[in-house]
Amino acid sequence: MICLGIESTAHTFGVGIVRWNGTILANLKESVTSIKGGMIPAEVAKHHREVANKILHKALEAAKVSLNNINLISYSAGPGLPPCLRVGRDEAVRLSKQENIPLIGINHCVAHLTIGDLLCKTQHPLYVYVSGVNTQIIALAGKRLRVFGETLDIGLGNALDKFGRAANLGFPAGAELEKKSEGGTYIELPYAVKGMDVSFSGIVTKAQRLLKEGTPLSDVCFSMQETCFAMLTEIAERALSHTEKKTLLLVGGVAANKRLCNMLQIMCKERGATFAAVPLEFSGDQGAMIAWQGILENKSGRVDNPELADIRPYERTDDVDVTW
Ligand code: ATP
Ligand code: FE2
Numbered sequence: 001m002i003c004l005g006i007e008s009t010a011h012t013f014g015v016g017i018v019r020w021n022g023t024i025l026a027n028l029k030e031s032v033t034s035i036k037g038g039m040i041p042a043e044v045a046k047h048h049r050e051v052a053n054k055i056l057h058k059a060l061e062a063a064k065v066s067l068n069n070i071n072l073i074s075y076s077a078g079p080g081l082p083p084c085l086r087v088g089r090d091e092a093v094r095l096s097k098q099e100n101i102p103l104i105g106i107n108h109c110v111a112h113l114t115i116g117d118l119l120c121k122t123q124h125p126l127y128v129y130v131s132g133v134n135t136q137i138i139a140l141a142g143k144r145l146r147v148f149g150e151t152l153d154i155g156l157g158n159a160l161d162k163f164g165r166a167a168n169l170g171f172p173a174g175a176e177l178e179k180k181s182e183g184g185t186y187i188e189l190p191y192a193v194k195g196m197d198v199s200f201s202g203i204v205t206k207a208q209r210l211l212k213e214g215t216p217l218s219d220v221c222f223s224m225q226e227t228c229f230a231m232l233t234e235i236a237e238r239a240l241s242h243t244e245k246k247t248l249l250l251v252g253g254v255a256a257n258k259r260l261c262n263m264l265q266i267m268c269k270e271r272g273a274t275f276a277a278v279p280l281e282f283s284g285d286q287g288a289m290i291a292w293q294g295i296l297e298n299k300s301g302r303v304d305n306p307e308l309a310d311i312r313p314y315e316r317t318d319d320v321d322v323t324w
Contacts, residue, residue: 005291008088009080015059016287025063045083074294077105078312085311115289120276131252132157149196159200184222296324
């Protein structure tokens, strides 16, 4: 049995092809990037529409399968930008109807978590989910993935991207900011932890001001990373202690950052917990995670009616019933 997953929530259009046992056969994607920074939803959706067919066929080719071999089509129903979500949904519905393949619409954030479990072989860890929009500390409690702590304003990735825009690092800026931080020295930035939550916008404002005043870019990048990651490490440690979890799993696009991995790893080691991070290829948005989440939910009996296939732009991680 094979599932084809379609991702289109934001900057990336991706198609992943995954076997029921979790073997990833293909994971193709194309992302919108820009030198100036920022994304206009209608333009991103246009990009996705233009590349959809090409990516689909490249993925089928890479997986050495044809549409006849696909047993389930999964798509990101949300959360995300509505014009972008519609591209993935429409493509999924079209394929489902044309080839008579069952369809399922899943939650993108939950897929970031479960692809981590698949690849790191973790079971019910404490998740640290850091991406563009989201920054959440999550653990399974009952039938829900409960959010124990989160950002009160913007996601960590968006904070780095926002600063990156002012510093001409291009979009997305996280990886470039990581490079620029090398050799920097620390300058104090507003450390904003409120109970189990964090906020990043004060840090971005101060970092932008420092840059304007002539502070070396490497110092500002280094200080942003140190401050934001230390805040995250603090709330992650508190959540490990509350939940008595013994494993921490880092997922989402910002999981690509080596310094963040390093800080969380040190904290886990000191507490006798295990640290795992989703492999780089699967940290940012891609279709394999959408396919795998589709498989998990389909195995537990879910299937959607293509006539009623919706998009859910605001669906939260903790809105989803964990049936798998
Ligand atoms: P969400 O999953 O919340 O909907 P998203 O889909 O936009 O958000 P992802 O693709 O998971 O997010 O992650 C993208 C983010 O990861 C961007 O903000 C980017 O700057 C950040 N990122 C990528 N590589 C790195 C890195 N090496 N260091 C820090 N941040 C990084
Ligand atoms: Fe994402």
